[in-house]
Amino acid sequence: MTHGPRYTALVDRLPASVPFVGPETAERERGRPFKARIGANESVFGPSPKAIEAMSREASETWKYGDSLSYDLRMALADRLGVGAGNIIVGEGIDGLLGYLVRLVVGEGDKVVTSFGAYPTFNYHVTGFGGELVTVPYRDDHEDPEALIAKAGEVGAKLVYIANPDNPMGTWHDAATIQRMIDAVPDGTLLVLDEAYLEFAPEGAAPAIDPDDARVIRMRTFSKAYGMAGARVGYAIGAEPLITAFNKIRNHFGMARISQAGALAALHDDAWLAQVQGKVSAARDRLAETARENGLTSLPSATNFVAIDCGADGDFARRVLAELVARDIFVRMPFAAPEDRCIRVSVGHPEDMDAFAEALPQALAAARA
Template sequence: MTPLFTPLARSLPSSVPFVGPEALERRMGIRFTARLGANESVFGPSPKAVEAMAAAAGRSWCYGDPELFDLKQAIAAHHGIAAGSVAVGEGIDGLLGYLVRLACGPGDTVVTSRGAYPTFNFHVAGYGGALDFVPYRADDHEDLDALLDRAKALRPKLLYVSNPDNPTGSWHDAAAIASLAHELPEETILVLDEAYADFAPENALPPIDLMRPNLLRFRTFSKAYGMAGARIAYVIGMPETIRAFDKVRNHFGVSLVAQAGALAALADQAYLRETVAAVIAARGDLARIAERHGLTPLPSATNFVAMDCGGDGAHARAILDAVLKRGVFIRMPGVPPLDRMIRVTVGRPHDHRLFETALAEALEEVGPPGA
């Protein structure tokens, strides 16, 4: 039979970057009572955003504005930058896909950290790029010095860094990120994933007007704004770089409802501040739960806490599986040495009580490392 797809497509594994909680429920025959694995915000969107999306839903017979004019203007005004420095897309995942399509051809090199956000790697593989990996530092931070050295040696098309980081929750200070941007080879685009920027300490984020032709900064409404299901995010960069997204993006990819919700969410900064404060308090609660049960919580600048289980990946996987079967959805990093951890998204007090009960029972079932 004549192959229907390209050699590249046929060479790709039949896999997805993430297995969703819905798939796990179907597979395991259970219903999760706490959803703490996907770094969603249990606090939800601003009520004003919900109201705006509900109103827009009645006009869903219309396409959303393909130029996203009002939203780009609002994002630009919020950050104090020119609207030409903003592109909007279907979540950071969608924007990363467009960037890889723009920058990478088959065989082109891309550098990232081993164990960093896997969807970026998924896009690179899908366009035939060649991934090159740098290990995390011993303190579970992405190794900016090693990444820069690798970039100088290989001159890759893209260098991916997340700050704050997923899956560890760690962060670098603004000066270190700015130095990386300035020292990177000019032909290498720094893909700076700032999905968790709204939770980060102020000294972790370079000034938003740090602009270079080869620097792109990705922000989202999925995390602190509580709109993960709406699929909307944006990227900031110099106008001549940002304009390239218009060549490949799905111009009707961001729905009318998502645009309305993002506009309203952006305008309600008081709700955002309340959410961030709630997340910070909940992070502390999760850290105390980990410590009460002999796990080591990593410092976090995100809406999740990574917990070192004290053993290897097999030990952490056993704990993860035991927690899942007790109806609490969490995740863990998939690559050593980060796979010694479980990762728990912050929730409300009831969610945390369910998690603590499941964790205590899981630890009793699994036993200590090496048991």
């Protein structure tokens, strides 16, 4: 007699894994907290005070389910972006929306193209729904739009993924390059354009939005520049038939009332966003300076983190990372060669940057020893 659930054949052969081990898990295992939490690309500067006030007001109403349509937030986003509300879907962060999108279009054996070493959570969803990942390498620490499109055409991919700006390297392409990529999308392929870090990028990093362009879906978030990673609010912009299709499979009550209220207030506080952008820029400069002081180089970044080249191979960078963690500095690193020669450090308060600057030379010396 067989007891317990009868898993699908797909689930039965999948490993039980998560894309990222959170800092809380590491702290429990270590038995002490980190001194500087600068590894998960969170905004330590936090959400707008107006967002905090809105969420506090909404807390007493949390006995109610959230609006299943996220109507007020969608209308505000549509007005800000100059598109119709029917072109926007709100979901549980970009991660949640990526999961829904893959479920919508990827069946067992369907090909999906991404860069080798790009965002692991996207890969996690593709594998979880039985898709087959096909990868192309980075080129000069940038995702390679031409190679991605060529590979998508070669294998008949259902989806092709690119993040602009990129995670984990922080590099970016200009709007013209991304528009050429959109224009070259093969028939039957959908371009997933992850713009999670767009608010940190220079002017001219994003092409104009054509809400009726069925070749591309754009993903954005309140987790990064708006400082609301724990609230889980992301949104996608796409052609209305695709956006409508999300209603077939999404969790209609996945968005908490508190999260919706906070995101709506944050969206209207442009002054706070500008303040955060200024702090991020200053902290990126400090990280680049710290790298130079230690004989290392850093990659130009259009995000809220900086990739620092440790000057050797991935094994050495992993030793540096381990030594930083041992000194209570939480950072992460790319997982694929040759990008894994770097460590990835999120920006933080001046005291976070000070702690990193103090620990880095010690970590380098220990790693070399």
